[in-house]
Amino acid sequence: MRLNYCVIFSIMLFLVLQKVTYAQQPHDHHKKIEHEAKELFRAEEYVQALPLYLKLDSMIPNNAFYNYRAGLCYYNSHNKARCLPYLEKAKKLKYKDPDIDLYLGHACHLNHQFDQAIGYFQAYKDSTKVLAIHKEHHKEKEHNEID
Numbered sequence: 312m313r314l315n316y317c318v319i320f321s322i323m324l325f326l327v328l329q330k331v332t333y334a335q336q337p338h339d340h341h342k343k344i345e346h347e348a349k350e351l352f353r354a355e356e357y358v359q360a361l362p363l364y365l366k367l368d369s370m371i372p373n374n375a376f377y378n379y380r381a382g383l384c385y386y387n388s389h390n391k392a393r394c395l396p397y398l399e400k401a402k403k404l405k406y407k408d409p410d411i412d413l414y415l416g417h418a419c420h421l422n423h424q425f426d427q428a429i430g431y432f433q434a435y436k437d438s439t440k441v442l443a444i445h446k447e448h449h450k451e452k453e454h455n456e457i458d
Contacts, residue, residue: 341370352380357387368397375404379411386414392421409438 348363361384367377382397395418402411416431 341367344370348380352384355387357384360384361388373404375401375406378404379406379408382414382418386418392418394418395422395424410435412438 344363344367348360348367351357351360351363361381364377364381364384368374368381371377378397379401382394382401385391385394385397394414398411398415398418402415412431412435416428416435419425419428419431
């Protein structure tokens with residue numbers, strides 16, 4: 312009887328450990344792809360990084376970062392016009408990068424969406440003014456604290 316419990320416990324332990332190991336494999340695979348994609352992007356190897364970001368996007372479809380990077384990879388390739396849906400999705404998912412409106416403006420221009428391009432360029436121009444004012448205010452504040 313005691314032997315049966317040991318056998319059953321061993322089988323259950325084996326199954327639990329196997330599920331835990333299996334559950335970690337997709338996460339590890341995802342992290343490996345992400346690391347490789349980031350390294351290629353950092354090295355400005357956009358064409359090689361693109362399929363990795365597209366794969367990551369298919370694995371986690373509503374990730375603003377992956378969409379933004381896929382858009383930038385397309386933007387820095389021979390298929391520049393294909394960057395638009397990825398950049399639009401990144402913007403919709405509230406990706407924070409001061410240059411996103413600039414890239415969206417260029418992407419709309421490439422796709423002959425001139426009114427939208429003007430809107431994005433204006434938004435970029437306005438955001439850079441806000442950043443410049445914020446930086447100037449921060450410098451004045453630091454200068455006043457030193458005095």
